[in-house]
Amino acid sequence: MEHVKLRRFNKEGLQRMGDFLAFLPVGPPFQADDILYEPNLTEIIDGISVKSEMFENKLAVAEYVAGVLEQISSENSVEQGFWSWLALFHRDQFCRKRRKGNPLHQKKYRWVPDFSDYRKKISHFLYGPFCINSLYKSDVDTAMALLSEKPDGYTRLFKALASRQDLIETKGIMDVITALYYLQTTVDSSLEKGASLRGMINSSSLSIINPSELINNLDQLSLNWDLQAMSCEEIIELMM
Amino acid sequence: MPHFNYTGKKKIRSKDVVIITSTVEGSLTVSVDVSLERYHLPDDGALFLEAYRQNSWMRISLGTMETFDSDQTYELSEFNDSGGILFRLKVTEMELDSDSENGSRRGKILALADKIQPLAEDGSSNGRDCILSVRTVEMSAIWRLDLDNVAYPILCLNKDAGSKISLAHSWHFITMVYPALVREILTKIVDNRVHGWFDDDESWEYKWYSFARSVDGVYEMPHLHNSVCNDEVYRDIKDWVNDAVEAFAKSKDVLGNFRKLIVTED
Secondary structure, eight states: OOOEEEEEEOHHHHHHHHHHHHTTTTOOSSOHHHHHTOTTTEEEEEEEEEOOOOOSSHHHHHHHHHHHHHHSOGGGGGOHHHHHHHHHHTHHHHOOBOTTSOBOOOOHHHHSOOTTOHHHHHTSTTHHHHHHHHHTGGGGGGGHHHHTSOTTOOOHHHHHHHTOHHHHTOHHHHHHHHIIIIITTOOOTTOTTHHHHHHHHHHSOOOOOOHHHHHHHHHHHTTTBOGGGOOHHHHHHHHO | OOOOOOSOOEEOOGGGEEEEEEEETTEEEEEEEEOOGGGOOOTTOEEEEEEEETTEEEEEEEEETTTOOTTOEEEOTTOSOOTTOEEEEEEEOOOOOTTOTTOOOTTBEEEEEEEEOOBOTTSOOTTTTOSOEEEEEOOSSSEEEEOTTOSSOEEEEETTSSOHHHHHHOHHHHHHHHHHHHHHHHHHHHHGGGGTGGGOTTSHHHHHHHHHHHSTTOOOOTTTTOOOOOHHHHHHHHHHHHHHHHHHHHHTTHHHHHHHHHHHHO
8 A cells, every 4th residue: 555644533533433333333434534634624743744554453552552652742742634635544453344344333432532531541553552662662671561452352351451541551561460460371482571471370260260350369368469560470479 | 240359459538638729820720738647658659530420531641659749730631521530549569569468569549538528629529529510511402410430420511501600400301301311320220239339328329219218208219228129129129219209399399380482481
């Protein structure tokens, strides 16, 4: 695909995008391209060009978005119009198809970020991975349980954590989650601390449990322990 | 779920913590003062303040018991407005000494105050004693109640439906919405009785129950201390909720106001 000028939707553009999404599962009355480049619905941002890319996982999404944001002024990072336009621009990545080929209905907040609600904004196709990756930029292995998911993925683990900013922003807990839900099920030798995390889990009696059950266990521990101040090893020790 | 306090954690009374929120140049800030002498906490105990509202959360390090400075203010960067924000103050063990004979260990919570409602800048209660918080959100419906993971019910109003204050206090809204709102809240406190809120006079359920009981005609909730659920219990409780909503509607003259609204619109 060719490079195109980066844009953001204006208020009317966001409304038209809402119409497009509402009809997506049954076939919208107009094409995405009809609104993506319509001058009355969009504004060009800083003359930057972007290209639609195929992402391997959410980490790749996050890195792509970071690259775009580096080139534009910072106020765009809280602009619904920016995130929505970029998500629709990459619609082929995020439109999951049903068996019959029709697109699966996705909640609107996955396309248009709702910044007033943490769960909704972290569930946005682009903003979520970018936000999680920004938290762990210096140690990206920590968040691999979430960032290794497919770009359009919305697993039970992701859903369970999305409603808990206190867990997503706690490094020790995210390390435990990556050790349990990523390293135990994936062969990935690229993670620098993979061996040590794997070793910790293997020497403990911990096994993969339903994410909601894990969160319940963590909530129980947090009544007496400040998990935010504890390392992965210390949390695992408490859980044994 | 039962709570086990097996580490000897102390409960800090909410009146020993003063939290004030204010808006400075468009940013929401918070300042904290504490009076913790009575709890005999170690000087090197670490203080953390956590702000939360539903699934949003942020944490601020306040230093140690010895270095804590009540003149400091901190930005609440995760929140756009103070509506419904609650605070948790933790004093924790910082030393990494798992072999210690007195059981000291990093991360152990030594003392905790939770569900603290902030005061406004002028020291007024800022709704500290309120039983219903109001905030505006983006949605298609006009209103909804948030009752999960909150320390007291939050009435969410559509942000495009006008001023939240005038809407929430309008007679139209009180007449048409409040009985349904009260029903939803009372149903929730009935469900939550298994968590034992009736023993905690600072819980929102206790405050709402007290409010309901203050309305003429509302009698004691049946099976309050009984977590068994069978047909008889279910019927009694449903009757209690219905009767309480009826009494509330009567106290607000909902029918009379509804008739006036109809006449006005004709």
